[in-house]
Amino acid sequence: PDRPEIDVMRWIAIFLLCTAACSSPRGDEPAAEQAQQAQQAQQAQPLPAVVEAPAHDEFRRAARSSTGKLQIQLKQELSHAMGEGGAGAAVGVCSSKATELTAQVSEETGLEVRRVSIRNRNPANQASVGEAAILAAMAAQPSLADTLVVRDGQPLYMRAIRISNELCLTCHGMAEDLDPAVMAQIDEFYDGDKATGFSEGDLRGAFVVKPLTTE
Template identity: 40%
Template sequence: MNKYMVMVSLAALLTACGEKAEKAAEAPAAAPAQTDVAAQQAAPASAAPAVDKAALVESAKGAVQALGGTLKGELEAAMKAGGPVEAMGICHTKAPEIAKAVSAEKGMEVSRVSLKNRNPVMGQANEWQTAVLNDFEAKKAAGEDPATIAYAEVVNNEFRFMKAIPTAAVCLKCHGTELSPAVTAKLTELYPQDKATGYKEGDLRGAFVVVKNLAQ
């Protein structure tokens, strides 16, 4: 009789433990699932006002400054050390690397594009970037200062920022109308499809682009 009761209570204990164990196993899976559902339900209502465009613009400007500043420093050092032909080689390898590093550091995709691009892949503007570059040209023609022309918009949960890049005198050695034969030779070697020459000081050379996916 005693033995039987022990067995019953053991069975009850085991059952109880089994149930507890099952619930415990379910719980961690169930909790995040509920949170996900709650987040999804809340998202449509809160997505639009949650975008702080002014803060994104500030971050984008910081990213542009980081990329522009680093490129300028590298270019100046390379021009001093070896002149435009040497500097061309450095631009060729370093410019894409620097853009990648700054993008990773800032959590935003930073690049440079142009209507007349030199880099055949990264320098090529896509459809909306081409539209913005054309708009920048129109603004400059209407008398706006190229140094301050910029664009910022949120489209399909994507933050988009562009900032015009004016051509300075120092750029003309590699982007101008009268290039040295050595520079021309190097350009032909590195960029057989180059379109980025023939610029004058003050022309729009292109623009910085910053993109951030807000859905992530």
């Protein structure tokens, strides 16, 4: 069955509240304690209201198909790179090939397809405030594989990207556990990387699909 929409405005408010809680100074209160309080504040909120969106069923199907195709292609490229050059080679693939494949799928489908994250590696993949709110909802609801929201009549589809196996942790696990060759590649290709420290099952980010706009 199709996934329902989520109340994105509620989650934007929650996300901003939690961001402020994590970043505001609290005297001698440890940063970890602030983060925990922010997480508890988010979890205390009711789950988003749901609304069916039958008018966008065709868009939803196209978005699912395009992101499914991109996900398969990315996994194939990463597996091939690791087989040929080890874990460090996969970082280079993410730096170049992932962007190329994403653009290719967008061109083939006529949809705007992107990858976003709150803890991004590529600065171009930084989630917007609205996208981050949906990511927060996905992180709070592990069963939420994808969702569609409508703002001002325009649909926005997001499909969760989760750390599903040990292969993902090769480049996104705890920094102290990563192969030095992997860390060297991350430092070479990315400035200010935020995409380590994940565990299996964590939300890594999401695919985002929107209709292409012509101006």
